[in-house]
Amino acid sequence: MRRTVFNEEHEAFRQTLRDFIEKEVVPVHHEWEEDGHPPRDFYRRLGELGILGIEVPQEYGGAGEGFTYQAVVMEETARAGVTFGSYSVHANLILPYLLAYATDEQKRRWLPGFVSGDLMTAIAMTEPGTGSDLANIQTRATLSADGTHYVLNGAKTFITGGALADLVLVVARTAPFDPADRRAGLSILCVESASEGFSVGRKLTKIGMKTSDTAELSFVDVEVPVEDLLGQEGQGFSYLSHNLAQERLAIALGQAAAAEAALRFATAYVKDRTVFGKPVAAFQNTKFQLAECATEVQAVRLFADRVLELHAAGELTVADAAKAKLFCTEAAGRVIDKCLQLHGGYGYVTEYPIARLYADTRVTRIYGGTSEVMKTIIAKDLGL
Template sequence: MDRTLFESDHNDFRDAVRQFVKRHVEPHYDRWESEGLVDRKLWQLAGESGFLGTAVPVEYGGGGEPDYRYNAVLVEEFARAGAASLSSGFGLHNDVVAPYLLELGTEEQKRRWLPGFCSGELVTAIAMTEPGTGSDLKAVRTTAIRDGDAYVLNGTKTFITNGIHSDLVVVVAKTDPAAGARGISLLAVERGMPGFERGRKLAKAGMRAQDTAELVFTDVRVPAANLLGEEGQGFGYLMRNLPQERLSIAVVAVAAAQAAFGWTAEYCRDRQAFGQRIGSFQNSRFKFAEMATEIEIAQVYLDRAIRELNAGTLTPVDAAKLKWWTTELMKRTTDTCVQLHGGYGYMDEYPISRAWRDARVHTIFGGTTEIMKEIIGRDLGF
């Protein structure tokens, strides 16, 4: 499929990312999968290569290019290399946390955090989910009560991407527990603050190289100077930035589906059964025809959404439609590809095995498929 979305500068950037993947990711990825996180050095290498903070103004050490297409290229190439864990970790840093720092940060905060954000010396995370609270952000129980020139933060967060490596965590907390959604604020918690501890590094079915952890906050005194935006406005900020997060997940989903399709097509052209190539059976041809069609349709919709994000017109409802459709496609495609591989599809020596495991969580994080449909259904007036 010829994509008109990208221009020559984006293609040059893609070539640089591919070289980075070949040199710094592929030789180590199996080890990262077994260890449950990537080498911290990878973040610094990514910073040196100009892959972090592309949207951050040059005066803070960034690329000075707010064009989301660069972000899309980065996570696409990780996903196409079978490294969806990196798409998630780096995507969260660039696509999710960066907008909060850029849009809500004071000048002092930007000068304090953004240079390290762009160099890879400062890894970021966002802490929303709690052991008893998933998609319902209004129900968070973590509290941050003002005490003089600080907020006293207490609570536990789980499923936090970049949780172990993170140096700066945007924490969703109730500064006014009695005010519901109007009592939610965002606090930037820094590594080393007394009372801020890492819990378990979580073992997962897939995305095993993704650094995922529990975070525990016990009477952490967070300076009031670390409040992002205005007190009590956190829920609105979260709703405003969720479309970009969901778009980022969709970019990974479509790229991963394309990669799975490619690996499986190659396998089925070479592998024989009953005296003929697996791909030549009518059932196989039909499956490939279905996957090729669905992936191309998803790509067109995704590229339109990227244009809309750049133009500032991507709505939460359209992002919800995109997120649930592409992630369900990713799950469906990788499952079909495992089936076409037969028993070998279940073996880790083939990349489709990892892709199949990695796909499953994408219909859950960033808002479950069911929550996406609820958003869409309400917009339809039901």
């Protein structure tokens, strides 16, 4: 079906990005997987190409364009079977917080480096004992007696981009825990990784997302200037909720692209692979499996494009974003599994992109809110 979500400018950007990925990413991607992240200068290269600053206002060095361009990035990386490390967290998750809640002074201080790739960012919410229960965060930030800085103490885990980040948005408790209002008293502090007392702990080894570094962070009496508080003190939980719809939309779009890529990889493979004297594509089971996949991919694509249009129009609801994430991630899991099966033993070998897709897609039903959390949101929207 003909898509209407992109215009000529989007397609020109797509071609530039596709050429860049083919020449500069695909040949070295396996090295990034072995190292656990791209080289630091790769993010500066993304900055040179304008990819990090797509949505940043022009006054801070960005292009001032809309989120739809980010969808192109997701589609082209999935098409090539590669990832850009922690790029998505930096560009799709952190930026909305800075644009919505940073002061003009903070924007002038941080956004130019954000755009160039000289200042990479991460967000630290999850703790070893909290998981999805953000209201139970234990990391604490106490205001100094003279009111000039916070003293930050605590630990975070599963922090994407945490090992290479220069600035980390840390969610901490700045007021005593109130059982009557568990969400109160949380704030977001922007912490420089060079701060004394800030340390990167264990780098977590994952089954997928190999080019995206995931680390444990700890804070021991880290002094954070009050000028680096994001927004208002005590409003952290509401700020976190503000960007959830776009975060879940980004995951949905990424998985729609992953499902399409899996179908393309499998279709090409079964045409080329010969078994019992004929192509795997000649068997009825292969045709039926791919027919099912193609139909599900089309449904996913239509859903993803529609929620992208709603987001561009400012009409995407929390419930619709949850539906998109639930449907697209679950469907992508089914499609990619079938496509891997059609590869036979080679589907389990990591040099084949289908294997990387299979490992990478599993976490999308967990982060950004588990599938079970999405179902809870949707049920609540139904009045249940």
